[in-house]
Amino acid sequence: MTKVRILIADEIDTSAVKNFSEKYSDKFPVKINFGISNQEIINTYNDFDVLIIRSIRKSDKSLLDNVSFKIIATCSKGTDHIDVDYAKKKGIKILNAEEANSVSAAEHTLGLILAIEKNLLLSDRLVRQNKFGFYDYERNELRGRSIGIIGFGKVGSYLGNICRALGMNVYANDIDKNVRSKNQGFIFKSLNYILKNSDIISIHIPMNKKNDNFISKENFDLLKKDSVFINTSRGSVIEEKYLLNLLKNRKIKFAGLDVFQNEPLINRDFAKLDNVILTNHIAGKTIQSRRKVAENIFEQLLEICK
Numbered sequence: 001m002t003k004v005r006i007l008i009a010d011e012i013d014t015s016a017v018k019n020f021s022e023k024y025s026d027k028f029p030v031k032i033n034f035g036i037s038n039q040e041i042i043n044t045y046n047d048f049d050v051l052i053i054r055s056i057r058k059s060d061k062s063l064l065d066n067v068s069f070k071i072i073a074t075c076s077k078g079t080d081h082i083d084v085d086y087a088k089k090k091g092i093k094i095l096n097a098e099e100a101n102s103v104s105a106a107e108h109t110l111g112l113i114l115a116i117e118k119n120l121l122l123s124d125r126l127v128r129q130n131k132f133g134f135y136d137y138e139r140n141e142l143r144g145r146s147i148g149i150i151g152f153g154k155v156g157s158y159l160g161n162i163c164r165a166l167g168m169n170v171y172a173n174d175i176d177k178n179v180r181s182k183n184q185g186f187i188f189k190s191l192n193y194i195l196k197n198s199d200i201i202s203i204h205i206p207m208n209k210k211n212d213n214f215i216s217k218e219n220f221d222l223l224k225k226d227s228v229f230i231n232t233s234r235g236s237v238i239e240e241k242y243l244l245n246l247l248k249n250r251k252i253k254f255a256g257l258d259v260f261q262n263e264p265l266i267n268r269d270f271a272k273l274d275n276v277i278l279t280n281h282i283a284g285k286t287i288q289s290r291r292k293v294a295e296n297i298f299e300q301l302l303e304i305c306k
């Protein structure tokens with residue numbers, strides 16, 4: 001039996017690894033070396049067959065040129081941390097977890113919306129500062145409010161269903177016509193309509209060449225003054241600097257951001273504002289999704305190496 005040697009270079013759900021190893025270690029010996037540098041991978045594991053990573057690891061030409069992995073599997077939905085085109089040229093197959101973190105990401109998006117509309121961060125500060133009797137700040141119900149969801153795929157449509165259950169008016173937008181026919185109960189609107197008319201705008205599109213800076217200065221200028229803008233997709237799908245200016249100049253009410261253009265060294269100016277809530281790219285990362293993602297990657301590996 002030919003062995004398929006697997007290196008796990010980033011921390012992933014250990015119980016999924018344990019279950020996999022218990023069943024398949026004869027054919028798939030697993031080496032765990034969480035947090036190892038790319039240079040160490042090149043030096044030590046360059047004859048391994050499979051590399052398992054997370055989205056925190058850049059896999060560019062300098063890595064791909066110096067290893068002999070046949071498969072690189074990333075425990076994430078996005079693959080923008082990997083030079084996929086170059087990997088393809090070199091015959092390296094890329095695996096990612098398509099489904100496993102959509103629920104977590106949609107729930108996190110709702111968490112940001114609720115934190116903003118209920119003003120939870122301020123309320124928490126007031127209680128800590130012994131200002132329990134201070135109520136002079138805005139809090140809103142979600143029922144009856146409108147949310148425009150740009151990108152109605154796995155995360156966007158799940159969020160759409162949650163928002164509908166909360167009694168919100170959901171406007172959907174997607175470039176794929178099949179998405180519209182799959183979601184016939186939803187009202188699809190143009191991008192401009194959504195930007196001009198929604199109380200809350202949430203973006204859920206993938207990062208690719210076409211979507212680079214997709215929500216541009218001109219698009220941002222269409223937002224209502226009291227609108228809330230949420231991004232849990234990828235930092236580069238919006239003109240981040242322009243959003244920063246809008247927030248600074250109070251041209252929109254609030255933003256909720258889980259993703260940034262230059263992670264982890266994000267634009268620190270966001271941290272100076274009190275009308276944005278920031279999370280550290282955790283939308284898709286929960287105990288449950290981590291497990292599902294790792295299990296999904298192992299299932300795909302078994303399928304491919306059958």
Ligand SMILES: NC(=O)c1ccc[n+]([C@@H]2O[C@H](COP(=O)([O-])OP(=O)(O)OC[C@H]3O[C@@H](n4cnc5c(N)ncnc54)[C@H](O)[C@@H]3O)[C@@H](O)[C@H]2O)c1
Nearest residue numbers: 078105151153154155174175176204205206232233283284
């Ligand atoms: N922050 C996190 O931890 C986290 C977790 C999961 C997913 N994500 C990100 O969220 C985004 C959505 O993920 P998904 O699983 O729903 O992807 P998906 O592929 O299921 O859905 C994306 C949808 O966007 C549509 N789309 C693409 N470009 C568009 C455009 N310009 N205008 C309108 N629609 C467009 C596509 O047709 C598709 O239906 C991705 O960027 C993904 O990387 C982030």
